[in-house]
Each structure stands twice: as structure tokens, then as C-alpha cells.
Amino acid sequence: MTRLVRTILLLLFVAVSSITPVKAEAAGRVLTVAVASNALRPVQELAGLFEERYGVKVRISSGSTGKLYTQITQGAPFHVFFAADKRRPELLEEKGLIERGSRFTYAVGALIVWTKRPGLDLGSRGLTFLKDARIRRIAVANPSTAPYGRAAVEALERKGILKDVQNKFVYGENVSQAFNFARTGNADVCIVALSTIYGQDGSYFPVDGAIHSPIVQQAVILRGAPPEAREFTRFLSSPDAVTVFSKYGYSVAR
């Protein structure tokens, strides 16, 4: 029995000691940032740079834009929100939940078709290749919830081949999941963001950006955020940030 008591005490000690640093950190300047999953990597990298230069700790939560939006409307304690579209930031603005005039475009996404299937080199192909009989399943992000999914459907519609390929669709919750479907060989190809395949091999071709509405990703500063939030968003529009975003496959048209 005493051994049990000792084990419990030890566990308690570990639990308490793992909580304490968080409290200590909260005493300094901390910015909490909500980021749509697809923009997580560049924002993370930039947050690291920002921490070094400004001495402000950035705590990042990531998830889908819809989920983060819902959490924000329910009073989630975020200071800055990086969405995967511009609709949700606009809605927050309408609701008066953001700092006036803080909504801005931080990145514009590019759509691509990717595969890792051997013998299915996409290098010089175009969208009509998706009709090919060798392609049986196409993973896309859910068009009703994900901006890249909607853009993919738009592009296929504009090309006039949506009806031919629609029955090959399987839907991922977001681009990462659509990518996972193809990466694990469960789908033959996926239509995802250029940023999704950062650091991955395989072959891909870009989808002409003129045949779908631009995938504009906007950010907002939420009402009641500390002044550091303004510094952070300003830093995310700096030339350094542009370099990082383009490295991950975004353009930063303004």
C-alpha cells in the first residue's frame, strides 16, 4: 500500500511540476494565435522569428477555419486569427469581433494536382488527365467546408469535366487529409494546395489560377488583443514574411 501511495505522490509531483512553467510563462508577454491548419507551418516559422526579435512569446493553436471561427464567436481567448479563407474573417468583422481595420490578406494559395503513384507522372499533364481510366479515386478537400475544395470544383467545372470526374471524388476534411489519402495510396491523386506538398516527393502539375476564384487567406486581430498583436501582423507583412510564405508555396499578392 505504501508503494501505491508513493507512486501516487510521484505522479502528483510530475503533474504539478509540468503545470508550473506554463504559469510562469503567462507572466511574460504572450500572444495567442489561432491558425488554419494549412498555414500552420509558415506561421509557426514566422512566430519563431518574431519571438527572437521581439521577445514576445507566441502560442499557436491550429485547427480548421470553421472550428476556430466557432470557438472565437464563443469567446475563445485568441488575439490573432489566420483563416484559410476570407469569408470567416469577414463574418467576424460584421459581428464586430475584430479590431477595426485589422483584416488583411496574408497569403494567396495555389492549387495543384499531386500523385505518388508509380508510373503516373503528372509532370506535364493538365486537368483533363483526371478523366484517365487509370485514375480511379481523386482526393479533394470537402468543397462545402474547405476553400481549396471549392476552388478545385470550380476549376473542374470551368474546364467542363466536373461531371466526368465527380464520381471519383473522395472527400478529406481539409487539404492535409486529402493529401494523406493519396500519400497512403488509398487515392490515386489529390487536388491540394501547393503548400500541402512542401518537402514531399511525388509529381504534380499546377492548376491554372485563372479558372478558379483566388484562394485568399485573411487574418484579423481580435477585439481586446494586446498591442503586440499589431506588431505581429505587421511583421507578417514584412519582406521576411513574404520570403517564408513563398517558400511554402503561397504568393503574397496585395
Add this chain to the structure above:
Amino acid sequence: MQLHMDWLPFIISFKLAFATTVCLLFLATPVAYILAYKGFRGKPLVEAVFALPIVLPPTVLGFFVLIAVGNMSPVGRWYQNIFGHTLAFTFEGLIVASILYSFPFAVQPIQNAFEGVNPRLVDTARTLGCNRWQTFWRVILPASRRGIVMGIMLSFAHTVGEFGVVLMVGGSIPGETKVASIALYENVEMLEYSQAALMALALLVFSYAVLSVVYYFNRRTSTLVPG
């Protein structure tokens, strides 16, 4: 506010839960029997494996399934060679995933029930000339029906409430793999809160009904079968 409920995801959820529960009844009962009556080396390790789905986050389990049925795994390639497509994104694929996901919820109540059967009853049956098979059918199974009903109810309810696993391997195909929990989630993502609330309410009522039946059954049979 216009609300019209799409019942298709619910029908798929129930079809899935029904198919999974039937499969589990046949798969989990022998496993529960072995775990209850056979002693062997490393039994705790085996029991721990069967209990893993309780601890593993469903999305992790789903990710393992996705890799296992993909063309990076021999099993996945074998299946694809025979059927010409992957098991992912099909209703059958969801059944396989749900069996894994709900396995402990079927095995554990049944195993507990088997272990709770009075050994004297079993011994008496054996001395009266019943072989193991007859003893199982005539003594152990009737005496364990409470646990078996529990196992059935829990597997069914657990599968209806399944989300993470289906999210990983389903592909949200309407009429095939888009189950109620996924449809609800998509409604929240689309900011269709009233639609989502309606679906959530339906799921809540259903879950409450199932659990009430389980507890009702529990009490009634426990007074019928002492010990």
C-alpha cells in the same frame, strides 16, 4: 429559418452499427471465451492489445487503418489486387474499422459475464455428461445473457457515435460513408449551427434511449439470474 433534416447519414450510421454489431457478436464471443476460461502465458499482453482501442485516439486508430489498407502495406496491395480498389472510402471499409474500434466494448462485458458464471454450474454440467460445446450453449451462454446484451448495446451505441476513425478512412461520400457524426461535423464547419443542433439532438435522444434500455435490462436480468 428553414430546416430540413437529411436522414441519409443517420441511416448509414445505423446500417453500419448494425453490421458491425453482428460481426462483433461472432468475433468477440470466442475471444471472450478464451480470455475468460483459458490460462496461457502472456495473457495480460493479449488482453492489453484487445483493450487498446479504448485508449488510442480514434484518429490515430483511423490513420493506422488508412495505412494498413493503402498500397504501402502488403495487406492493402493484396486486397486491391483482388477487388481492384482500396478498402478505404467504402462501406465495407467502415465496417472493418468499426469492428476494430468497438472490439473492446463487445469483448469486455461478455468476458466479464463468462467469468461471472458460477463454476459449480459448469462443473455440474460436465459431470452430467455435457461436452464443452454443450456446456457452453446450455449453461454458460444462458447464464451470461446479461453481459452479451450489454456487449451488443455498447458496440451498437459506440459505433453510432464513431467519428475520428470514419473521418480518417471514410472520405465522406454521401450515401456510402458519410455517417451522422460526420454530417454533423460538416454542418458545424459550414456554420449551419441550427442544422447541426438538430442532428446533435437526434443523436442525443438516441444515445439516451439506448443507455436507458441497457440499464433497464441490467436491472431486470440481474434480479432474474442471481449471482
